[in-house]
Amino acid sequence: DAGVTQSPTHLIKTRGQQVTLRCSPKSGHDTVSWYQQALGQGPQFIFQYYEEEERQRGNFPDRFSGHQFPNYSSELNVNALLLGDSALYLCASSRGQRGNTIYFGEGSWLTVV
Amino acid sequence: DAKTTQPTSMDCAEGRAANLPCNHSTISGNEYVYWYRQIHSQGPQYIIHGLKNNETNEMASLIITEDRKSSTLILPHATLRDTAVYYCIGSNNNDMRFGAGTRLTVKP
Numbered sequence: 001d002a003g004v005t006q007s008p009t010h011l012i013k014t015r016g017q018q019v020t021l022r023c024s025p026k027s028g029h030d031t032v033s034w035y036q037q038a039l040g041q042g043p044q045f046i047f048q049y050y051e052e053e054e055r056q057r058g059n060f061p062d063r064f065s066g067h068q069f070p071n072y073s074s075e076l077n078v079n080a081l082l083l084g085d086s087a088l089y090l091c092a093s094s095r096g097q098r099g100n101t102i103y104f105g106e107g108s109w110l111t112v113v
Numbered sequence: 114d115a116k117t118t119q120p121t122s123m124d125c126a127e128g129r130a131a132n133l134p135c136n137h138s139t140i141s142g143n144e145y146v147y148w149y150r151q152i153h154s155q156g157p158q159y160i161i162h163g164l165k166n167n168e169t170n171e172m173a174s175l176i177i178t179e180d181r182k183s184s185t186l187i188l189p190h191a192t193l194r195d196t197a198v199y200y201c202i203g204s205n206n207n208d209m210r211f212g213a214g215t216r217l218t219v220k221p
Contacts (some may be wrong), residue, residue, distance in 0.1 A: 004156075033208060042200060042211030043157065056208050090156055096168050101148070102207055104156035 002027065012111045013081050021076045021108045024092030029103070030069035032074040034044050034066060035090040037107070043090055049074055050097055081112045117201045118120055122216040123161045124196075131188040135201030138182040144205040146177060150197040151214075157200065160186065191219045 003068035005024045013019050025032050031050045035043035049068035063079045072093075078085055088109055094102040118136040125131040137146060145164050149157040161175045162170055163184075168175045188195055189214040200214040 002154055032208060035209075036213075037154070039122060039154075042198075042213055043209070045210060047206045048206075048208055056206065058208070079127070088154055092157075097207050101162065102151075102206070102209060103159060106156045107154075 002062075004091055004103050006089075006091050006105040006108050008073070008092075009106070010109045010111075012113060013041070015081055015083060015112055016110075017037055017081050018077065018079045019110060021078075021091075023074045023076070023091030023105060025072050025074070025094075026103050029095050029099055030072050031094045032068055032072065033049075033092045033102070034048060034059070034076045035092065036085075037088040037090060040091035048078070048097070055097065057096075059110050078110075083112050086110060086112045091102070117157065117203055117212055119168050119199070119201055119212065119215045121213065122218070124218050124220055125188075125191045127193060127219050127221050128190055131186075131195065131198050131217060131219070133186040133188075133201075133217065134183065135186070136183045138202070140170070140181055140203045141205065142181075144203045145176065146184050147193040147202045147204060148173070148175065149200045149202065149209070149211075150195075150217075152167040157211075160199075162199075164176075168191045182202075191217075193219050193221065 033048040034046040037043040088107040147162040148160040200213040
């Protein structure tokens with residue numbers, strides 16, 4: 001049983017570009033959340049998707065957007081990249097929106113130069 | 114989501130129990146207490162979670178006080194591979210609001 005899988009594992013982008021990160025949830029999970037983790041800090045919640053809709057959002061600008069597909073997989077898009085967007089981007093999945101175990105992927109390392 | 118407070122760092126001798134405290138005095142009645150750990154910026158690893166009752170699994174035990182204002186994560190026999198940052202989180206809607214966590218160092 002594969003856990004949460006993310007791609008790509010590492011990528012480098014130039015300031016001003018756009019990036020798309022992908023996530024496949026653990027089998028049987030229908031809720032996907034995205035987190036940003038800067039070096040030396042704890043993960044920060046970006047947003048959560050359930051039934052193909054954004055259900056909750058953290059304190060991130062509109063440059064950060066997402067999508068959930070009918071098979072529950074998800075994408076995170078970041079437009080107009082800034083140097084400060086360099087971070088580890090983590091995807092997490094769960095079954096339903098409350099009280100169940102939440103599993104994280106290994107993340108996608110984004111470097112903006 | 115409840116704000117949690119944890120010590121910045123702790124040491125533990127290998128083979129001994131590691132007891133990691135967490136204060137969550139503002140936790141609401143429907144918020145679960147979750148514990149995760151993270152090793153070398155890998156993805157956070159789920160350890161355990163609970164609402165009111167104490168919980169135990171193959172990794173750890175979670176002791177929640179009766180007033181639910183604090184909890185303790187217990188690793189019964191710490192190994193060197195348990196060295197990590199441990200996060201305590203209060204949540205009722207699956208968005209995990211991570212704090213700085215406790216950096217646990219298990220020493221030989």
